[in-house]
Amino acid sequence: MNDFIFRMPTKVMFGVGALKKVPGLCKEQGYSRIFVVTGSTSTRQSPQLQELLTELAALSIATQVFSDVEADPSIETVDRGAAALGEFGAEAVIAYGGGSPMDAAKSMSLVCANGGSIADYMRAKKTFVKRGVPLICVPTTAGTGSEVTASAVTTDKATKEKIGIGHDFQMPAYAVIDPLVQVSMPPAVTAATGMDALTHAIESFVALKANPISDGMALTAIRLIAENLRQACANGENLEARSNMALASLIAGVSFTNAGLGAVHGIAHPVGAQYGISHGSANGIILPYVMEYCLMANYGKFREIAIAMGEDVAGLSARDAAVYAVAAVEELKQDLGIAATLAEVGVPEEALEPIVKDAVTFRLLPNSPRRLNADDLRIIVSRALGIS
Ligand SMILES: [Fe+2]
Incomplete structure (x- = not known):
C-alpha cells in the first residue's frame, strides 16, 4: 500500500x-x-x-x-x-x-x-x-x-x-x-458532465497514487453514476437521479484530488483546446480507449469497476471480468449518445501528432497504471480517432 x-x-x-x-x-x-x-x-x-x-x-x-x-x-x-x-x-x-x-x-x-x-x-x-x-x-x-x-x-x-x-x-x-x-441542465450537458465525473472516478481508482480512502470513494461514485446518469438524462426533473449524480460528482472530485488523474485527461485537454470539444465529451469519447490499453496493468481493479457498473462477472477470470468494465463504459456512452470516436465530432486524422505531443507532457501522465510514452499515446489516440 x-x-x-x-x-x-x-x-x-x-x-x-x-x-x-x-x-x-x-x-x-x-x-x-x-x-x-x-x-x-x-x-x-x-x-x-x-x-x-x-x-x-x-x-x-x-x-x-x-x-x-x-x-x-x-x-x-x-x-x-x-x-x-x-x-x-x-x-x-x-x-x-x-x-x-x-x-x-x-x-x-x-x-x-x-x-x-x-x-x-x-x-x-x-x-x-x-x-x-x-x-x-x-x-x-x-x-x-x-x-x-x-x-x-x-x-x-x-x-x-x-x-x-x-x-x-x-x-x-x-x-x-x-x-x-x-434540474434545468439539458440532457446533452448532463451526459457529457456525467462522463467527466465517471472519468474522474475511474482514473483515480486505477491511479498509482490511489489510496484506500480514495478507492472507496471512487467505487461509490462509479456505482452512483452507473445507476443514475441514464435516468438524469432521460428526465432532468428526476430529483433522486439528480441528487445521486451531484453526490457522485462531488465524491469523484474528492477522490481525484487525492489520487490524481491519468491519460484520459491528458488527451482530452489538447482535444478540447485545439478542437473546441467540451471537456466532458472529450473524456467520454476517450475513456474506454485508455481503459482498454491499461487493463493489463491491474485486472483486479478493472474487475471491481465492472462490478460497480453492474456487470455480472461471477465465475470469470480477473482478465475476462476486467474486459467487462470497458464494455460497460461503451454501453453507457451509446445510451447517452456520446460519440464513439473523435472523428465523429470532427477531429481530423492530422490531429494525431499535435494531440500526442501535448498529451505526453501532461503532469499526471506518470500516475497512469500503465507506463505510457508517446508511442503508447499514439496507439490510443489513433484508436480514439478511428484510424486504427
Ligand atoms: Fe475532468
Whole structure:
C-alpha cells in the first residue's frame, strides 16, 4: 500500500434547497462584499441566481457579478476577473455555474492575492504564496467536482493549450450542492458532465497514487453514476437521479484530488483546446480507449469497476471480468449518445501528432497504471480517432 495524505478541507452543504442557506452563511461569516463569478450563458439569467442576489442584498451584503466566464476560461478572462475582484474589494467569492466559472473563480481569487497574471503561474514562473479570499462554490452541473478540488484549468487561446494548476490554496471553503439548481441542465450537458465525473472516478481508482480512502470513494461514485446518469438524462426533473449524480460528482472530485488523474485527461485537454470539444465529451469519447490499453496493468481493479457498473462477472477470470468494465463504459456512452470516436465530432486524422505531443507532457501522465510514452499515446489516440 502507498503512504498517503488525504485532504478534504471544504465544508460541504448538500441537499435539495441547500442554496437557500448561502445568504445566512455569508452573514454568519461577516461578509459584507461578495464577488459573484458565473457563466456568460444561461446561468447568469437563472431565477435561482437572481433570488440569491436579492436575498444577499436584503441582508445588506453588496455584490458585484462577473458573468464573462466562457467555456474553457482564458488567461484574459481570469486576469480581468482578478482585477475586478481587487477593485471591488470583496471579502469572499461565490462561484455559481459549471467547471468553467468555478475554476475561473479559484484562479481569480489567487491571482488577486498574489499579483501578476494567471499565465505566470501556469508556466511556473511564479507560485502562489498567499491565500485568496474564501470561495463558496455552487455547482450547476454534475461532473467537474471543482467545488471540492484543488485544481483549476485555464486555456491559453494563443497556443491552444489547457493547463491545470493543482494547489491546496485553490480548495474552496464551502461547496453548496443543491440538486434543484441542476434540474434545468439539458440532457446533452448532463451526459457529457456525467462522463467527466465517471472519468474522474475511474482514473483515480486505477491511479498509482490511489489510496484506500480514495478507492472507496471512487467505487461509490462509479456505482452512483452507473445507476443514475441514464435516468438524469432521460428526465432532468428526476430529483433522486439528480441528487445521486451531484453526490457522485462531488465524491469523484474528492477522490481525484487525492489520487490524481491519468491519460484520459491528458488527451482530452489538447482535444478540447485545439478542437473546441467540451471537456466532458472529450473524456467520454476517450475513456474506454485508455481503459482498454491499461487493463493489463491491474485486472483486479478493472474487475471491481465492472462490478460497480453492474456487470455480472461471477465465475470469470480477473482478465475476462476486467474486459467487462470497458464494455460497460461503451454501453453507457451509446445510451447517452456520446460519440464513439473523435472523428465523429470532427477531429481530423492530422490531429494525431499535435494531440500526442501535448498529451505526453501532461503532469499526471506518470500516475497512469500503465507506463505510457508517446508511442503508447499514439496507439490510443489513433484508436480514439478511428484510424486504427
Ligand atoms: Fe475532468
